[in-house]
Amino acid sequence: MTMVSEATRLFPFTDAELANLAQVHGAPAFVYRASEAVAQAERLRAVLPPRARLAYAVKANPHPVLLARLAAAGLSFDCASGGELIRVAALNLPVGRVFYAGPGKRMEELSLALRMGVRVQAEGWEDLARLDALAIGPLDVNLRVHPLEAGEEATRILGGSGPSAFGVDEEDLPELLARAARLTHVRIRGLHCFTASNQRDAERLRATHASVLALAERLHREHGLTLDQIDLGGGLGVAYAEDEAPLDLARFGVNLRELLAAHPWFTGELILEPGRFLAAPTGVYLARVIRVKESRGACFAILEGGVNHLLRPALTGQPFPVRAVGKGPGGIRHTLAGPLCTSLDRLGEVDLPELQAGDLLAFGMAGAYGFTEAMTNFLSHPVPPEVWVD
Ligand SMILES: Cc1ncc(COP(=O)(O)O)c(C=O)c1O
Missing domain, CATH: 3.20.20.10 (Alanine racemase)
Incomplete structure (x- = not known):
């Protein structure tokens, strides 16, 4: 069991759960635990003054399951487009x-x-x-x-x-x-x-x-x-x-x-x-290694998905936390590349155990500005499913 500590909450699933989810739903995939967002909202509400109100920023993750859970928890919503307004209208809020x-x-x-x-x-x-x-x-x-x-x-x-x-x-x-x-x-x-x-x-x-x-x-x-x-x-x-x-x-x-x-x-x-504070801890992006390549002193792990599914590292320079499911920590520096024909397709430079084709990588904190910011049309790779576990 490699679940990280409660304090950091980088991954809301154990390795065994992630391996099972990838088995059932395939990979690449986004897997989410909506209850994490509700728990974050409760933590925040517990410290806020009574005159403060939370309006979830839909842009962070507009999935209807998440919106419904947050609406049931009494949250308000911040929209940024007509499309987001339509999603929120479906909640029939006062x-x-x-x-x-x-x-x-x-x-x-x-x-x-x-x-x-x-x-x-x-x-x-x-x-x-x-x-x-x-x-x-x-x-x-x-x-x-x-x-x-x-x-x-x-x-x-x-x-x-x-x-x-x-x-x-x-x-x-x-x-x-x-x-x-x-x-x-x-x-x-x-x-x-x-x-x-x-x-x-x-x-x-x-x-x-x-x-x-x-x-x-x-x-x-x-x-x-x-x-x-x-x-x-x-x-x-x-x-x-x-x-x-x-x-x-x-x-x-x-x-x-x-x-x-x-x-x-x-x-x-x-x-x-x-937005990010509520949605980020809900989600994990799963992708398998297609192949490993040594190139002029660097070790590349080339994955089934890259910035076509997780664009944020290329936009902001900040990678998502990653671990190799079922393999524990490791000290080999890997450049994580996606399958796209651009050197922008990088998900990070990270220390991981020795990888091989078929290994499953999990990217945590991917519930916010993850799939919603993806550019899935680029190179027409399959679109990953979004799986809500609870
Ligand atoms: C008007 C507005 N409100 C809320 C947010 C959510 O921000 P964050 O995810 O940093 O909480 C954004 C993000 O761009 C925004 O533009």
């Missing part, structure tokens, strides 16, 4: 449980959001004006702001500060708010700020969130906005390796409570939109 953000919203997507009673995160004048044209009565929206002081991230996902496609630049707020005040139906009732993903340092998150609350206070005092929601976005990080410290959840919760206490003027709800 009005108010869904948010919609995204830098490029088409008219028909905005129209769908209004029909569903979704709270839209307006990302610029166009969103505000289009919503005003669509609305038939008072409409509360949130405004996504790209702050001057933004949380930075190590990997390029949201982009931190600097020029951005997301939200209204903070320096443009006075002009935008003056225009928005003349709209007929739309009322800005919330602030949304999110600039950095995969943050595991509770103090860095605190600094980012403190600057969002300070910005909200300026909107309230200097521009007279009455805010009922402050949406801090996603960004709660997970450890992708055993030696990476997980986010200190207790500290994170205390920090949010202290920040709220420092802003007594704000009596509304805090919204958090975790």
Whole structure:
């Protein structure tokens, strides 16, 4: 049994379970345990202030099984497209449980959001004006702001500060708010700020969130906005390796409570939109070794699947944790390559035991930004099944 410790939770299955799943469903495959996401949500909720609400970021993993489990656990949802809105509509949630953000919203997507009673995160004048044209009565929206002081991230996902496609630049707020005040139906009732993903340092998150609350206070005092929601976005990080410290959840919760206490003027709800934090620990990607090749001093293991199934390592430079099922740890440096005709097709450089054709490799933490980010059309290899175990 090689299940890793509870603290790191890189793999939600034992080696025996993984070998059995590969036997039954074949490989490559994604295998998931949905209860892991519910457990993560419970851990997070246990430390949050009562005025905080969790809205799962559907983009991390939009599978209907996961959405249904999280809806049953009482979560709200953050969508980023009409397609995600349609998936969430199938859950028949009460009005108010869904948010919609995204830098490029088409008219028909905005129209769908209004029909569903979704709270839209307006990302610029166009969103505000289009919503005003669509609305038939008072409409509360949130405004996504790209702050001057933004949380930075190590990997390029949201982009931190600097020029951005997301939200209204903070320096443009006075002009935008003056225009928005003349709209007929739309009322800005919330602030949304999110600039950095995969943050595991509770103090860095605190600094980012403190600057969002300070910005909200300026909107309230200097521009007279009455805010009922402050949406801090996603960004709660997970450890992708055993030696990476997980986010200190207790500290994170205390920090949010202290920040709220420092802003007594704000009596509304805090919204958090975790994607990775809830979904990553649910999933494992399984692929077998097709062959092993020594090349000029390097040892390549060439697998049945690569970036056509797991693109994230090529996008962010951060590999998923991997182990050789049933073989224990090992010290031979392997370059893990996929079957595609591009040298971008790499899943990592890792120490593993000696590998041979047919060995099964398991990539952990693959429940978020795994299959959903895949580019399965490239080279027309078979599309892996997604198997939900519980
Ligand atoms: C608006 C918004 N909310 C939430 C998320 C989820 O982020 P994470 O998976 O880092 O929690 C994203 C990710 O890109 C996002 O763009």
